[in-house]
Amino acid sequence: MAENTDKMVIDGVELTGIWKEFLPSRILYEDVTTEFLDEVKKLPGGSTIVRCYQCGTCSGGCTLPDFVDKFNPRRFIDLVRRGHYDILVNENKDLVWKCVSCQRCTHRCPRGVNTQEVVRAIAKFLEDRKVFGKLTNDEAFDEIFMEEVIEDGRIDEVKIVKDFYSKTGRLKEMMSSDQIALGFKMLTSGRIKLFGGKIKDWKKVSQRLKEELQ
């Protein structure tokens, strides 16, 4: 920055010299790399990212912008495709994982991008790169879910909620009086069964699924 000291005047204001140091550059240094795209493409649900032509149908009809400012699936895809990793991480990492899977995007995409799954893949890409600095709620939940499905074949809602709170260090919250009252009501009404049904011969399936994961 210092070497360019030519006089620059915009709207009568001189912006060279010391003043220039205060202005962040608006220039985007395009240095396209497909490294990130290649990675996202290989993640579950990520393959259709290459079809996107940036029309904005997904983001135009998206559920989230009304609730989460700047949530924009089209832009996430663009940043990955063009390799703008820093912008993706700095400005979007707390947005990407917010997707609630309402499927409006995938539903309407004229290019057949499976947008919801691509957005999830981008979030997973960031998770894999450890940009969150901790286990995210999604990661934690997905892991428990996977474990329990493979082990028992079915999901026991109480068990999964308990394990999720425990894994994310929030077991105390679960023990709040509200939650206990709710649990008691469901238990006495029979909506919570302490011993869930087991699937006959699941062991064999479970073993086979474990092999798939290796």
Place this chain on the structure above:
Amino acid sequence: MKTVLVIGGGVTGLKASSELAEMGYNVTLVEKEDYLGGQVAKHKYYKLAPDLRLAGEVIDPVIKAVENNSNIKVYKHSHVAAVSGNAPEFKAKIKNSKGESEENFGAIVVATGFEHFDPTVKQEYGYGRFKDVVTNAEVEEMLNPGGPTNGELKRPSDGETPKKIAIFQCVGSRDRQVGNPYCCRVGCVVSTKQAIEIKEKYPDSEVYVYYMDMRMFGRGWEELYGKAMEEYEIIFTRGRGAEVTLKNQQLSLRAEETIMDRPIQHSVDMIILAAGMAAGEGTIEAANVLGIKQNDYGFLEPKDDFVSPNESSKPGIFIAGADKGPMDIENCIVEGAAVAAKVASSLKN
């Protein structure tokens, strides 16, 4: 002298017929509707882009050239039910309500054209559910003084003139979800033309065009695009229409302003869908009867796009115009003349 069978009485078929007749050939023209002029007549196209000249100025002489030529026999409300034989000895069965006749032909020209894409399947745009969501073809009919509203743009719901109008581009085009991944090649210029016509007639109105790319590649199209912005202050927004809903009895659209990275919510009085071109039933029927190749989208496939663009996959059967894929009127007329020349040279050999 051999007789040539031309299937389809739209611009292309008309032009091919009159050119062939002028060269001295006998022509039998078969048209499924009871009028000539194809989609131009069907939807009462009013003015043509980019010059905004009356469509009648272009189409009427082409129709007259056919009607006034004694070498051309026209069967309206008819269709070709069966074809047998090989070039240059074809036998075709022509059917209509009066009966059926079999005639001999030396060559066949297929000019069955296109049909406007039916946007009903794009449920997010609410066509068929919201009365004030209309197609570009319906707007053509409205703007024509001989049309159902005597040339006035009116909201179907209440007959009022809309003040705020949004046009959605690429409806049923560039859309692999509906199986039409191709560009319709006319939507951009037709929308721009209609926006200008509306602003000219109703200077107080506001017209917004929601687009992905403005593909102004034809003669004078880019200039028309400039004119739309400079002289008519039409607003072009880069973002494809995402959905249409009804909010407090008013149409409300969502899209993304992709240049600003922000979603738009926009209340308007009328939405015009720039519905693209699809292969029509006539084209599919002709392909089945004649056994000629179609591409993935139902359009007819030339023997070779570069070397023999007007020959079908079968010798002696020729194809031209919008049955090969989206095409504007100007180029359809060129195609009509080109196929006539090709037929003439093939019959000479």
Place this chain on the structure above:
Amino acid sequence: MKIGYFPGCSLKGMARAYDESTKIVAEEFGIDLMEIEDFNCCGALEIKGSNEKLSYMLPARVMDSAKGRFNVDAVVTPCNGCYHSLLRTNEAMNENNASKGDVISFLKDVGYGTYEGDMDVRHFLELFYNEIGPEKVKSSVKKTLKGLKVASYYGCLYERPKTITKTGYKSKRDDSENPYFQDELLKATGAEVVEFHASASCCGGAHALQDESLAATLSAAVLSSAKEAGADMLVLPCPLCGAALDIKQPEIIKAHGEKAKLPVVYFTQLIGLSIGKSPKELKLSDPISNPMEVLKAKGLA
């Protein structure tokens, strides 16, 4: 018609009212449901985001069992999430997804090896609308629900994405932007269906645990818009939306106030009520959001 019934995990847990009322209503209207007893979890969103192959294997096993063990030609599920997983697997198999071979050999190893992507997957709401329909419901009503105002809510995966639900393309599918099957069935019970613009909005349920405050905000938007529209209760065809809108309702109210307080029931419970089934069998006391209070007040329970 023999139909395999895939209730999914939720209906065997917190949404048992939906399971039982579905069975009651099906039996009453002569739909022969054959429960796929050894069903496993469909994998839901979580497996889909973690392992693509598994996300097809799990639903495939359910459909394979339906075909191989119970010999049915269609599988019906009352759960939007299961419906999505099954249809998605069908679609992947029919599109020759790279995992297809692995899925088939998985089924040969641990199942019956009968499923290859050719299962007719139905949502119970869609099936009930098409096979029974509002007219039959109307003529079976023993206790009209007249005077009850309901908001008919569908959730997301019942009609979206059309890439797999084929809404708009396939007959017998609801309108994806303006679903009406449930509305019509509810009208047939005598209930008044209020005009409600959030009927296909998202309740945020997919993130009910992972992102509680956002999920609560989305849920509150659905509940309050139904309440504003004058509804006495919200009716739905999905146990996941049920969990988000009913079980989580005390928390939602805490964050967003009384405007989000609204009883939530499954459509099968109301249809059952209208044909004379007791609130007890239909488990109308189950919902945390307490629909019994308003039903009693209206003399319907």
